[in-house]
Amino acid sequence: MLRHALSRIIFSIVLVAASLAPPAGASDAPRGALDLPAPGGRHSVGIRSLVLSDRGRGRDLIVTLWYPAAAGARGPAAPYMDRTTAAAVAKEWSLQPDFAPRVRPHAVASAPVAAGGPFPIVLLEHGSGTVPAGYTLLAEGLAGAGFVVAATNHPPDSLISAYPDGRVLRFAPYWPADADRRTQGITIGRFAADVLEKDARFVLDRLAALSREDAVWRGRLDPARAGIVGHSMGGTTAALTLRDDPRILAGVNLDGSTYPGMNADVRPVQLGKPFLCLLTEEHASDPGDHGHEFAGKDGDSYYVVVPGADHMSFTDARLLGARFGAESPPDDAAFGRALLAAEATRTLVEAFLAKYLQGRPAPILDVALQIEKK
Secondary structure (H helix, E strand, O other): OHHHHHHHHHHHHHHHHHOOOOOOOOOOOOOOOEEOOOOOOOOEEEEEEEEEEEOOOOEEEEEEEEEEEOOOOOOOEOOOOOHHHHHHHHHHOOEOOOOHHHEEOOOEEOOOEOOOOOEEEEEEEOOOOOOHHHHHHHHHHHHHOOOEEEEEEOOOOOOEEEOOOOOEEEOOOOOOOOOOHHHHHHHHHHHHHHHHHHHHHHHHHHHHHHHHHOOOOOOOEEEEEEEEEEEOHHHHHHHHHHHHOOOEEEEEEEOOOOOOOOOOOOOOEEOOOOEEEEEEHHHHOOOOOHHHOEEOOOOOEEEEEEOOOOHHHHOOHHHHHHHHEOOOOOOHHHHHHHHHHHHHHHHHHHHHHHHHHOOOOOHHHHHHHHHHHO
């Protein structure tokens, strides 16, 4: 409980400091466009996508890779998302139909991978009904900081999977709609363990193979330094995969939950490794003690409440809604609040993974431990 309170205080300090200056990108982009905040690391960012086929399980997984790009990599930024995905996202998030071409990310398509690797791998797990591109701000920041980010699209949990060959798979509930919450929770838990976690571990297997065999990735990927980050259902996937896969050294849960019945209602689920949990105030104040549904390694776990955030603040959704809402004009104040939460989230996630995968100092996290040890 003490760590939870300290984290709340530290995060509030971060927000106050950030609020002293206008958030970057809040007003410097032309009206009707959105320049995503530039990554703060020393690397340029590249982006590639591939389809990995797990034939034994009948799973074709679209994986988007954001990565440190070679110094001076040139070329136009890759599109924010493809047209088919953008149309589905616009409808789901109540955005203007033509929003996607007006979003300006930073990653250069198929840029050469930076020298100086191998780089740690970070698996990025999306929430139910979302898509990997909806976490572009977070992913580009991590790539700029020296991580290779592998974001898997998990059908039928993703909003849409648009394959290069023209196939399209859309979200479909995998739990019994009319069942009680506990029965639904058992089904959701089985799906997380039997499908989503296995997807994540399969992708890590394939990345390890690419690091040995592929001309682009040979010597550039370090499977021995792997982390995992997930939002919502992806946060559940991240926590379970962190627990079960010895290759994954540290994990981040962005407002993800356990579900009644999925773990025999035993809480917290013990992970035994470094763990960062970012929560909304609503989630953290739930009487079910949701703030501690998962327990990381003692002394290396951080539970941070993000003031003013809602569940979708951990995606790009609130930024996009403030700029391109289908039913409301652009709202600079809402955009500033969304950007502050998104940037603070990115800063904390980068600091945590830098500490445990790169061995770098992380003062924003270490202060909490220093206070607690006194």
